[in-house]
Amino acid sequence: MAPSNLNAKKYVISTAFAATLALTPVVGSSVLANAGEGSSEGDITYEESNLPNINAEQSSEAETPSATVNSSLIQQGDSGSGVEEVQSSLQNLGYSSSNVDGIFGELTAQDVRNFQSDQGLQVDGIVGPATSSALGGPVDSTPDSGESSEATEDEGITIEEVSNTDDSNGSNDSGNTETASATGANIVAAAESALGVPYKFGAYTPGDPNPSALDSSGLINYTFEQVGISVSRTHAGMWANDGVHVDSPSPGDVVFFEGTYDTPGASHSGIYIGNNQMIHASSGSGEMVVADMSIDYWQDHYLGAKSFQ
Structure with missing residues (x-):
């Protein structure tokens, strides 16, 4: 359960993020009452998501003159x-x-x-x-x-390859040791690799590079395991113990939600990919998908964001 002193922070979001509130569609109260962990509210297709833009930018950055290519x-x-x-x-x-x-x-x-x-x-x-x-x-x-x-x-x-470890940032606030210096792009790519994996409550096997199913917190564990970062198994544990709180999320950060089902504190989370979107486990869609966080359902349940990098 998240510490009580975090309550004051849960509505501190970026100006751009807050500006979308006035423009988002209205979701009926019956939807909010029936939605559970990993609700499918706001789920969108890959093509509608920010991922094509992210991948295009990465591909563009990878392009170099044909005469001399010096890549790490x-x-x-x-x-x-x-x-x-x-x-x-x-x-x-x-x-x-x-x-x-x-x-x-x-x-x-x-x-x-x-x-x-x-x-x-x-x-x-x-x-x-x-x-x-x-x-x-x-x-x-x-x-x-x-x-x-x-x-x-x-x-x-x-x-060429250079060391990607940094002794000065070798651990996060919970004492977990990072085996690599993860970037937001790498975290998003790891989460993207899980798109389409079936949703199953309680499913996550540490060390499995090809999971047959994941639950919502299992997706977060799987994603950060791919980049060498160990996090708590549950949403509440991650919210209370791991990483650092940020006022507004950046790609690769984790966004948290509360009240998505009958449990106190953080009950759901996803990997933020920019443009008010996240990759998360959707019990409604039955798989790992991209969701639009600007709709009322996710705005109403938004708790805050943390960086585990």
């Missing part, structure tokens, strides 16, 4: 011969669920995460020197080095 990683949104080599290696090792087409999409990212999990590597879906070396690639690095490695030329691409 091969990741979702990339394309070319380097991606083909990664896909071929994954296929040869029995981890491929996608075609060898040179396009690093979500299926390839999930294959990389599955491989990293089995090899004891950082599970982030990104191919750096450690993952490339384990795949049989040309990069000379050890899986647990964690330090900068020498750049290696491969098909005209210079691949």
Whole structure:
């Protein structure tokens, strides 16, 4: 149960977020009475969500001049011969669920995460020197080095990886140790990888890179596990113990809600993706989906936001 001194903060939201209140549709009281944990109120399609914009921005940022490419990683949104080599290696090792087409999409990212999990590597879906070396690639690095490695030329691409740990920020307020410095984009990508996973109350198995089902707090646990951050199992535990409170959420932060079913304090949460939208577990839709938080239902139950980065 969230500490009582947090009550004063639960209505502190960004000006842009609050401005949407006057423009949102009215949801009847019968809807509010019947909605439960992970309500489907406001659920929208991928195409209607902010995710295409986020992925387009990431792809645009990944583009570099063809004469010289100096990248610290091969990741979702990339394309070319380097991606083909990664896909071929994954296929040869029995981890491929996608075609060898040179396009690093979500299926390839999930294959990389599955491989990293089995090899004891950082599970982030990104191919750096450690993952490339384990795949049989040309990069000379050890899986647990964690330090900068020498750049290696491969098909005209210079691949470098630097340490993504920060001793000064190695733990959050609850004392949980972060094994990686997660960015909002990585958190959103991890949550996006769970879209379509079936909803099941109480479902979550730590360490499972391919969950067959998740509940609402299980989605949060799964997402942050992919980026190396351990959080409490329940919404109330996360609200009381993990991360830091923020006045307004940024992509990758967790947004919390109360009163979504008969339990005190925080009862539901989702991964904020920008534009007043979140990825959450919808019991009504029966799967992990994107929801529009600007509708009355979510506004009325909004508790606050926290950053676990």
